[in-house]
Amino acid sequence: MGYHCYAQLQRQGLFKEFQDEKATFDFIFNEPEPYFNRKDTAMRKSIPVRKRITIVLWRFATASYYNTIGHLFGISEFSACKICEEVTGLIVEKLMQKFIRFPTGTDSDSVIADFEERFGCPQCVGAIDGPQISIKAPREYHAD
Numbered sequence: 001m002g003y004h005c006y007a008q009l010q011r012q013g014l015f016k017e018f019q020d021e022k023a024t025f026d027f028i029f030n031e032p033e034p035y036f037n038r039k040d041t042a043m044r045k046s047i048p049v050r051k052r053i054t055i056v057l058w059r060f061a062t063a064s065y066y067n068t069i070g071h072l073f074g075i076s077e078f079s080a081c082k083i084c085e086e087v088t089g090l091i092v093e094k095l096m097q098k099f100i101r102f103p104t105g106t107d108s109d110s111v112i113a114d115f116e117e118r119f120g121c122p123q124c125v126g127a128i129d130g131p132q133i134s135i136k137a138p139r140e141y142h143a144d
Contacts, residue, residue: 029053035090047075047083055080056087102126 029050036053038046055073058064059080064072069080103111108125115124137143 028057031095035094036087047079052083052087055083059084 036049038049038052040046051073055069055075058072059069066080066084067077069075069084070077073080075083102108103125111125112123115121115127121127
């Protein structure tokens, strides 16, 4: 399942930004794996961890509808939705603190200086990527 998932995501272009694609892919699977394990029951077999993570990566990379994801991965639309909700929640709960930290003390001073030097943003300690939102500028101080 691992290499097959990697190949699917590579064709989609998910890893085009990374230098060492295979190592990045392995890291993405191995780091959260303990949190995502599910047990088989008498009623059904669990969806493997690598498949669950691949489903979420696919959703993040393509913004596909859940019915499309379900069709691509051979699961129901409901399962695709639940997997995305659950895995995303676990990433935020268990992994976010490990990889996203706000600078404190002297670290924040160097980050602030770096943002101002590199990007011309004074008193900035971080940035979050996201959609651009158009706003109507006020008549006075429209550049601000």
